[in-house]
Amino acid sequence: MGLHKFHLIRTSLATLALMMPLHAAMAASMEEEQSLVDRATLTVRDMFSGATAGSKVTRYLAESRGVIVCPSVFRMSIAFGGGGGGCVFLTRDAHGSWSDPAFYRMSSANFGLQLGMQDVQVMLFVMTDQGVQSLLDSQMKLSADVGTSFASSGSGLEAGTAGEHNTSIKGVQKSKGLFAGAALGGSKMRVNSAANRAYYNQIVGPEDIVVSMRVNNSGADPLRSALTEVLATAQSRPDKNGQTTTPTTQQPQQPMETAPSGSVSSQSLPAQ
Numbered sequence: 001m002g003l004h005k006f007h008l009i010r011t012s013l014a015t016l017a018l019m020m021p022l023h024a025a026m027a028a029s030m031e032e033e034q035s036l037v038d039r040a041t042l043t044v045r046d047m048f049s050g051a052t053a054g055s056k057v058t059r060y061l062a063e064s065r066g067v068i069v070c071p072s073v074f075r076m077s078i079a080f081g082g083g084g085g086g087c088v089f090l091t092r093d094a095h096g097s098w099s100d101p102a103f104y105r106m107s108s109a110n111f112g113l114q115l116g117m118q119d120v121q122v123m124l125f126v127m128t129d130q131g132v133q134s135l136l137d138s139q140m141k142l143s144a145d146v147g148t149s150f151a152s153s154g155s156g157l158e159a160g161t162a163g164e165h166n167t168s169i170k171g172v173q174k175s176k177g178l179f180a181g182a183a184l185g186g187s188k189m190r191v192n193s194a195a196n197r198a199y200y201n202q203i204v205g206p207e208d209i210v211v212s213m214r215v216n217n218s219g220a221d222p223l224r225s226a227l228t229e230v231l232a233t234a235q236s237r238p239d240k241n242g243q244t245t246t247p248t249t250q251q252p253q254q255p256m257e258t259a260p261s262g263s264v265s266s267q268s269l270p271a272q
Contacts, residue, residue, distance in 0.1 A: 033199040034219050036086045037101060039071035041223040043121045047174060048230035054239025060125040060170050061231050062245075065132050066091035066210065068189070069223075070106055070122035073173075087122070087189065089135055090227070091210040098224040099213045102206040103195035104135075107188050124171040131168030136206050140189040 051058050061067065066089060073085040088101035106122070126132050134140050196204050200215045208214050235245040 030198050030201075033103060033195050036071065036103070036195075037088060037199075037220050037223055040069040040088050040101070041226050043069050043071040043123070044223065044226045044230055047121065047123050047172065048234055051230070051234035052237040052239045053235050053243060053245040054241070055234060057123070057125075057172055058231065058234040058245070060127075060172075061227070062235070064092070064125040064127055065129065066126035066135075067227065068104065068122070068124040068126065068135070070120075070124075073106055073120045073122055084187075086192070086195070088223070089126075089206065089210060090224070091126070091132060093213070096228070098227050099210040100200075100216050100220045101223065102209040103192040103199065104189050105192045107190065119175070121174040122171060123173075124169050126169050128168045132210075134168070135189065136211070138191050141187075 048057060048061075068087050068089045070085050070087040084105060084107035087104040087106050089104055090101050091099045093099070126135065191206055193205070196206070196209065199217055199219075200209070202215070204215050238244050
C-alpha cells in the first residue's frame with residue numbers, strides 16, 4: 001500500500017470517527033422532539049376526552065386558525081415563580097388540513113407570594129391571522145393587556161366568559177398539583193430553532209413549517225389526525241340540551257397578510 005493511499009484511509013477513518021458522535025447527537029435530538037410531538041398528541045386527546053358539542057374547547061378548535069400544544073409546563077417555586085416547557089404550533093389551511101408542528105418553548109419568571117409545584121397541560125387556540133403572525137416572530141410575550149383569555153381547571157375545561165371578545169388567542173390549561181398564584185401571564189413563547197432543525201433535518205423557520213407548509217415529518221401524522229378526530233367526536237356528542245353540532249365546511253381563507261407584531265396578553269379565568 002502506498003504512503004499516499006495510507007494517509008487517505010487514515011484521514012477518512014478519522015473524519016468518520018469525528019462524525020459519529022455528531023450523528024448520534026442529532027438522532028438523540030430528533031428522538032426528543034418526537035417525544036414532545038407524541039406527548040402533544042396525548043394532551044390533545046386528554047383535553048377533549050369529555051368535550052361535547054357545547055364545550056368551549058370544541059368551539060375554539062372549530063373556529064381557530066391554529067393551535068399551540070404544551071404537554072407539560074412544569075412550575076416549582078418558593079417565593080419566586082418560574083418554569084417552562086416545550087410546545088408545538090400547528091395551523092390549518094383553507095381545506096381544513098393541519099400543518100406539521102413548529103417547535104417553541106414557553107418560559108416564565110413571576111415574582112410574588114407563590115408556593116408549591118404544578119404540572120400544567122396547555123392548549124392555546126389562535127383565532128386570527130394577527131395571532132398567527134405574532135407567533136412567527138422569534139418571541140411572543142403573554143402580557144397583561146386584553147388579547148388572550150384562559151380557562152383554568154384541574155378537572156374540566158369549562159370556564160367563565162371574561163375576556164372572550166376580540167381576543168386573538170384563547171387558551172385552556174389543565175393542572176396537576178397545587179400552586180398558589182399559578183398563571184401564564186408574563187410567560188414568553190420562543191421559537192426553538194434547534195428543535196425545528198433537528199426534526200426536519202434542515203434549517204427551517206416557523207413560517208416554512210406552518211404557513212408555506214413546505215416540510216413534513218410523518219412522525220407528526222398522529223398529532224395532525226388527533227386534532228381532526230377530536231373535533232369531529234366532540235361535535236357529535238350532545239351537549240346538556242341534547243344538541244349536537246353539524247360539522248361545517250371551512251370557508252376558503254385569504255392568504256395571511258403580515259400584521260404588525262405586538263404583545264399578546266393573558267387574563268386568568270375562574271375555574272368551574
